[in-house]
Amino acid sequence: KNEVEQSPQNLTAQEGEFITINCSYSVGISALHWLQQHPGGGIVSLFMLSSGKKKHGRLIATINIQEKHSSLHITASHPRDSAVYICAVRSLDSNYQLIWGAGTKLIIKP
């Protein structure tokens, strides 16, 4: 079993829909990261969380440390949000190495 699991693997939605991407992990962590990768490869860090909730524009990230679960929400989705969203955790067990989820490919149709 992977230490970081994301769901769904693929998500297609219509413009304007509320999007939720989930990340579950099985290791002790010091922080959880959400990143965005556009076609062409560039990766941008969206959030770094160790507790609670963070908001940036239409993006909201939450984390529940007890349940070892995080969600990334996108409100009023737009075609430009189409990308791969990746969850990564900084593991306490592996010398603080980042452990990566496989990513969620999001397509927003106009």
Next chain:
Amino acid sequence: KAGVTQTPRYLIKTRGQQVTLSCSPISGHRSVSWYQQTPGQGLQFLFEYFSETQRNKGNFPGRFSGRQFSNSRSEMNVSTLELGDSALYLCASSLVGQGVSNEQFFGPGTRLTVL
């Protein structure tokens, strides 16, 4: 502040050759991590350098090696290239070292094609 830069951006090599990729972190960042991303795969961690020392290493064969210089610039070397080494190689820098959660900033990547 300039972002993370990687050179070259694209590279074509043949099997058996070796290749060196370069990464310049954001000024002041002392940690550099390298990742391999193949089509359909998530990021695979190669290694992390901090203050010229390799701090973490992923599960890659010894053909993959790296180093970090005193100015924090890092190079990654792959010897005896195989077709399966074709991938996007990403470098990320962060400010401080082990035990502290800090944001990683990614470069644009080097796309390596092995023929």
